[in-house]
Amino acid sequence: MAKDLLGDIPPANPPPGRSYHCPQCHRPMRRILGKMGPFWGCTGFPECKATLFDKDGKPSRTADERFRCPVCTRPMVRAENSRGVYWYCTGFDKGCKTRLSDDNGMPAKAYRCTACGQLLRRRRGKNGYFWGCSQYPECLHTWPDKNGEPLFRQEHRGE
Numbered sequence: 001m002a003k004d005l006l007g008d009i010p011p012a013n014p015p016p017g018r019s020y021h022c023p024q025c026h027r028p029m030r031r032i033l034g035k036m037g038p039f040w041g042c043t044g045f046p047e048c049k050a051t052l053f054d055k056d057g058k059p060s061r062t063a064d065e066r067f068r069c070p071v072c073t074r075p076m077v078r079a080e081n082s083r084g085v086y087w088y089c090t091g092f093d094k095g096c097k098t099r100l101s102d103d104n105g106m107p108a109k110a111y112r113c114t115a116c117g118q119l120l121r122r123r124r125g126k127n128g129y130f131w132g133c134s135q136y137p138e139c140l141h142t143w144p145d146k147n148g149e150p151l152f153r154q155e156h157r158g159e
């Protein structure tokens with residue numbers, strides 16, 4: 001191996017194009033495809049545990065502030081997995097499980113349960129679509145679907 005030819009190129013997998021340095025130890029950062037979507041981790045891991053958000057494929061100290069979680073108001077982060085683009089809440093490590101699908105580069109419109117404040121999910125029942133609380137079975141609220149939106153006025157509990 002002509003190792004010497006590599007000179008001082010960082011050894012660990014730098015992103016193509018420009019490289020980004022760890023704000024804590026100045027080693028290169030690398031983009032990691034985590035199960036919650038891409039983020040940036042320090043190549044000095046586990047010595048250095050610095051991580052940064054991924055914002056348009058670049059590391060960022062702050063998550064994209066434009067879009068807020070409809071449940072806990074923390075910023076949402078755009079991420080991508082094998083099923084496509086989606087958004088997740090930066091409060092996921094604090095217990096917020098909000099995940100929204102992507103609608104033209106924005107988090108898809110979300111509706112909240114009027115009882116518990118969690119997100120609603122559109123489901124398909126035997127009589128067509130309806131909206132149920134994502135906390136089912138702890139929360140049993142459901143609403144009829146009208147043109148893809150929950151019809152809040154006609155709440156009925158369970159079936």
Ligand SMILES: [Zn+2]
Nearest residue numbers: 022025042048
């Ligand atoms: Zn570092």
Ligand SMILES: [Zn+2]
Nearest residue numbers: 069072089096
């Ligand atoms: Zn949240």
Ligand SMILES: [Zn+2]
Nearest residue numbers: 113116133139
């Ligand atoms: Zn609920």
